Amino acid sequence: MTEDSKKTVYTPTDPRGLNEPFLPVSIAKQIDLPGNDNVSGAPLKVSGRYITKEYDMGTSRNEKIQAILNPLKSKKEKFWGLKGISFDVFEGDVVGVVGVNGSGKSTLLNILSGALMETSGRLILKGKTSLLSVWDGLRDNLTGLENIRLKSLMMGLSNKEIDNQINDIAEFSELGKFIKQPVKNYSSGMRSKLGFAIAVHQNPDIMIIDEALSVGDQTFTRKALNKMQEFKAAGKTIFFVSHALGQIEEFTDKTMWIQYGELRAYGDTATILQEYKDWTKWYNQLDDDVKKSYVAARKQAQNDFNRTQLTDRIVEDNHLSDADKKKIARDNAVGGRLTWWNWLLLVIGTGIFAYAVYLYVYLGR
Amino acid sequence: MREIWLVLREQIKYFPVMLRLARYETRAKYKDHSLGVLWDVINPVMQIATYWLVFGIGLRQGGTTDGVPYVGWLVIGQATWLFLNTSFMDATWSIRNNVRQVSKMNFPISIMPTVRTWINVIPFAITLAVGVLIAVGSGVHLTMHAFQFVYYFLAMLAFLHALGIFNATITVLFPDYQQLIQTIMRFVFWFSGAVIDIAAKLGPDHARIGRLIELNPFYYLISGVRDSFLSTGWIWDHPSQNLAFWMFVLVVLLLGSHLHLKFRAYFADLV
Known part of the structure; x- marks a missing residue:
């Protein structure tokens, strides 16, 4: 230069x-x-x-x-x-x-x-896919162990599967006794350890x-x-x-x-x-x-x-x-529009609803 | 129609996940409380007791409604109302409050509103059981009518699913909507027939207004549960009410499922 x-x-x-x-x-x-x-x-x-x-x-x-x-x-x-x-x-x-x-x-x-x-x-x-990002998906008022369980539940694991691996995850996270403390007391390093431990065990x-x-x-x-x-x-x-x-x-x-x-x-x-x-x-x-x-x-x-x-x-x-x-x-479509038969269904549904309201309110049937 | 099925399929596929999450959320909610989950029962029972004191003893001095003792009528209606109201309101914010947490994992966010319903099912079962016991204690006899409860419970699930997916989606798009719903629900409470028999209060001169109020879905469900346990009527006694209820659910379900699928990829952009 x-x-x-x-x-x-x-x-x-x-x-x-x-x-x-x-x-x-x-x-x-x-x-x-x-x-x-x-x-x-x-x-x-x-x-x-x-x-x-x-x-x-x-x-x-x-x-x-x-x-x-x-x-x-x-x-x-x-x-x-x-x-x-x-x-x-x-x-x-x-x-x-x-x-x-x-x-x-x-x-x-x-x-x-x-x-x-x-x-x-x-x-x-x-x-x-699984994204591992330090700040996401941990709930502050739950303990480390509870967060492991919650996140695993959300990923679709059964309680039995979670019981099988929860100790591995806890051990991998190296948090020791802190695993039973609420996550809000964690340092950023501890959070990332926990997040990483959970993520790598989701396979x-x-x-x-x-x-x-x-x-x-x-x-x-x-x-x-x-x-x-x-x-x-x-x-x-x-x-x-x-x-x-x-x-x-x-x-x-x-x-x-x-x-x-x-x-x-x-x-x-x-x-x-x-x-x-x-x-x-x-x-x-x-x-x-x-x-x-x-x-x-x-x-x-x-x-x-x-x-x-x-x-x-x-x-x-x-x-x-x-x-x-x-x-x-082309732009990725924002979902589809309602198709004509769905419109029809909406109109018919509303129509029947209105008719039922009329029947009940006016004629008392 | 495809929209409805797509959302429903997720509910079926993730049903076990839904139940586990509901159970876990309940435990997590009361984890710092020594009485724990008991609060889920103590709160509604106390609330029902308050209404009973105010309306049953204070204002009416006992008596009967629809030919059944007021206390049984009240507690069963109240138990149902509390279940519907809590699930309905919780579902409204369920997606908005959870998008951040679950958007980074392949989580079917459409089950969030329904999770809220299942969280409230156990407290409902207990308060309803208490209600039925009180009713029986005050001289009501359970009959074959009680089997209708299965139908009304399914109707409640359908209603809460349809409204849940619709409200939760709209709340992500327009947060004001949640406030609006909260305000509306304060009115709906008095129109739901949970504590007062609106039609009877209005008298025969205003029968049409009374019947119009009776068409709201909360009234339909609450009076349905009462019909079941107090043996005051059969499902087929009110065909036009049935029709109005199910058409309402269908229309909301179609709109809600459509909007949910349309916007869900953008939820994280909007929260």
């Missing part, structure tokens, strides 16, 4: 104005990224095509509901958390996900786990770990990573989000780098992490005001993104048939 370009003020109208060393790949070419190669010939587990997530910046509930029902009509400000992400993940893959805060990692994981609905795109998941096919391991201490992290190795050996598919690059490096084979709603790179961990580190280094040496305008421009691009841009890019994709392109570019 020369002294000259460092002084350049970054303007939103010129998104590529800086000599940024790594540029995101065109979204129509994402599937060509090396991460999508199926070297071992394992079966496909997760397949995403042009996954987008549009957040509505409308403040009132009515606006939000309107935006869900009529995404095209809503004039409110939009924010595209994901601008069309495509990838394939195969059985036994352990995929690291890196990126700066607010880049869309959590959005992607929430979509994978089914907590959020993608706005458009096609997502194929083969198997039971999911696809496991999604959202920064859960970075909270525990070193010894627990080691234990958790060993457990993950077991899963890996058993052929489970794992998504692993972390800011601890060391953990990603040690544990994953492939890495996705997501930034400002785009997939910038997807390939083997060593290469991607190097690129990410280089980018971080480049970013950190920028002047503060340049950083600010750089980020602002990227966020603006996420505001300005729209369906036309998405469709234009999908058209360039030469991996998809025309029918698929059309299907994928």
Whole structure:
């Protein structure tokens, strides 16, 4: 980086104005990224095509509901958390996900786990997914043991099955006597240990770990990573989000780098992490005001993104048939509308109701 | 129709999960109390006793309603009302309060309203048993009519499921709805016939208004349970009331199931 370009003020109208060393790949070419190669010939587990997530910046509930029902009509400000992400993940893959805060990692994981609905795109998941996130799903006033039972019940286990494994879970969590204390008294590390212990004992096919391991201490992290190795050996598919690059490096084979709603790179961990580190280094040496305008421009691009841009890019994709392109570019329908025979049923039902009311109230029958 | 079946199928498939969760929630609710689950019985029994004191002894000095002793009439109606009201109101917030907790696991959130119903079934069974005992003690004879209770219990489940899925979904979309329902239920209490026989109070001059009030589903269910244990009537004695009740349930069930399936992927976005 020369002294000259460092002084350049970054303007939103010129998104590529800086000599940024790594540029995101065109979204129509994402599937060509090396991460999508199926070297071992394992079966496909997760397949995403042009996954987008549009957040509505409308403040009132009515606006939000309107935006869900009529995404095209809503004039409110939009924010595209994901601008069309495509990838394939195969059985036994352990995929690291890196990126700066607010880049869309959590959005992607929430979509994978089914907590959020993608706005458009096609997502194929083969198997039971389980998302592990430190803060979710524990009830504060219940003890550790009670939380284990409640969560297991919700996952559909019978009391007998729970009795069989509750001690294993408690032991794995290393909470000792605290397992009988309400969770509200736990530290964040203890919570994450408990959450992790419960999640790994549910035996999911696809496991999604959202920064859960970075909270525990070193010894627990080691234990958790060993457990993950077991899963890996058993052929489970794992998504692993972390800011601890060391953990990603040690544990994953492939890495996705997501930034400002785009997939910038997807390939083997060593290469991607190097690129990410280089980018971080480049970013950190920028002047503060340049950083600010750089980020602002990227966020603006996420505001300005729209369906036309998405469709234009999908058209360039030469991996998809025309029918698929059309299907994928379309918004995911918000459930179906009521069919005509259901309308008919509603009308007839209401009619009979009214008639019965008339019979009873007026004629007293 | 498919919508109704899709939601119903989840209820059937996850029925054991539903019962286990209901049992566990009950235990968890009273875990810091030394009397524990007993409170689920003490509370309604005390409430019924209060109404009996106020309306039975204070205002009416005993007597009969529909030709049966008022005390039996009151306690059976009250037990049913408390079950319906509690389950109905709990179901209304059940999805909204739990979305955060369950949205990150593949949990069939449509069973949440019904879980609330099953939580209240045991207290209902006990208060109803107490009610029937009191009625029998005051001179009522149980007859074949009692078998009608099976029908009315199924009707209650259908009603609570339909209204539960509808109300819970609307509450996620518009939180104000829950407040509205709360206000409405305060009125419905007096129209439900739980403590006073509205039609009799209005007299024959206002028979039509009386009958209109009697058409509300709470009245239908409460008077049905009374018919069962006080032997005051058969199901087929009031065909147009049956028809109105089931059509109401059907229409709400269809709308509720449809809205639930339509919006459920977006619940986490909206809470």
